Amino acid sequence: MPRNQADPSVGQKAAGPRTSTGSRCPFREVAPYAPIGDNWGVTAENTTAETTAKDLNTNDQRAVRMDKRERLLGRGVQPFPVKVERTGSLAEVRKRFDGTVEAGESTGETVSVTGRVMFIRNTGKLCFATLQEGGPEGAGSRLQAMISLAEVGEEALAGWKALVDLGDHVRVTGEVVVSRRGELSVMANSFEIASKAIRPLPVLHAELNEETRVRQRYADLIVRDEAREMVYQRAAITRSIRDSLHSHDYVEVETPMLQLVHGGAQARPFETHLNAFDQDMTLRIATELYLKRAVVGGIDRVYEIGRVFRNEGVDSTHSPEFTTLESYEAWADMYTMAERMQEMIRSAADACGVGRQVEVAGPDGEPVTVDLDGEWKWLSVYPGLSEAVGQEITPETSAEVLRRIAEKHEVTVDPAWGAQKLVVELFGEIVEPQLMQPTFVCDYPPIAQPLAREHREKPGVIEAWDLIIGGMERGTAFSELVDPVVQRERLVEQSRMAAEGDDEAMQYDEDFLRALEYGAPPMGGLGLGIDRLVMLFTGVGIRETILFPLLKPEVDNS
């Protein structure tokens, strides 16, 4: 329940002007290195007075920590202070002092640092804690804090032992020293709890199981460097893609996610409702149709990196919401877009630190090195399939013949499928998984992409390609169909299919057709699955590339 419902006074406070303090300044003066107060001390009186309630279950770690929080409050110590002063990060201390001091020596420099307690080693009169902070690129920095009886006194030392737990954020102020074992440390002359952890940290010596990792990503991020690094790697990739596009004078736009008519892809949409207009709406399944409208208007080089939503299956390569790049460029065609794609992927590989040689799982599970610097071959669907099955296949080949080939290669097919659909499926099942090196697969039959235009020279195929890397489609591009009459015919056909029950068919978008009727310049368009690109570079499943993936609700058995 929101707090301001439970406690009306909070709501009043938020609503009205502050009157309780004379000062308008929300900050009060704080001595940055305030010495430890008596309230850290454990004395004869308060030990008994404070001692945990008899009914406290000491095995319930949350209850134990809640009790410690109460005890801090009881001493007038804030378990969650509003502002904690520090002189700098753990990484800065490491950078400045690592390797400059001999074991057992002191630097004479005093710093104030903060971090989460990851390990704690309390001896009788000297306590050690390993503090951790998140840093750039996701690599956590760690630094040791030392709490010595000689420096902080008996009461504060007892307070540290009694009230600081693994997972707490603390502030430690003191001299930078190097321990006898050579560990760079801060020897505290004061410390405070910067944020009390009520829930215990997962153990750091065993990986969280997969479910906990995705359900509680925050815990995963605390304990696993690779989880943090993924966040930064993904950001490096999207930043690099933006840089590549900007270097070609592209502009980034944001188009509607809530749509009256969904289109631009063949997929089932999520349905929702806009109360203000009493209007059913859908979440977008692609960004294509709005970006093309922008090109009609003279935004000649335009792109969007954004989330799209498809109400379909969920598995290790499919997520209901995922991120795509779509870019459209006037006066370009699919060959221009192939150059853009190649440049973007190579730069992204550099930017995320993977480089041009990428290891992927091959068709039989063995590792294969993908060479992004090699030639990116073009492969026509019909000749490609012909070679793979050892038999000439052309747009004239009958469905009957193709079905026999499917049977021979143990590809299950729907008897209702026509020749074109069979070719697409056979290629996808037989040839595609074998394509490890970057390959532009082109000359698809028209059924593969209902909105594509016919090839300028080759009859019976369309002017588009799919980019396959590591046996998986990563992106696609078209010489876009800009003839509003043909486009209208295609959309009419799609809506006929929708009426017949094809729930993946596109909706008829009159406004989009109106835009095309004003005249769209010849253009190339490109789509790139960002998640799949991150998967390629990091070798993990889609659920690991998405920070907070969608999961079924947790079952509550309590």
Place this chain on the structure above:
RNA sequence: GGGCCUUUAGCUCAGAGGUAGAGCAUCGGACUUUUAAUCCGCUGGUCGUGGGUUCGAUCCCCACAGGGCCCA
């Protein structure tokens, strides 16, 4: 949609038809140079949920739910 695997302490995992164990964590004690600290001691469980078989089920069977992998 089909098949296989999985669900046991806060976390990671063993286990067996007779009411359950380890490591770490918690709690108590010892320890001024540790670093996954160490040592001593005490705790901690609806064995995912619901049925069934059985004298007895956490274990065997069935269904359901969550998670994973493979196939479609």
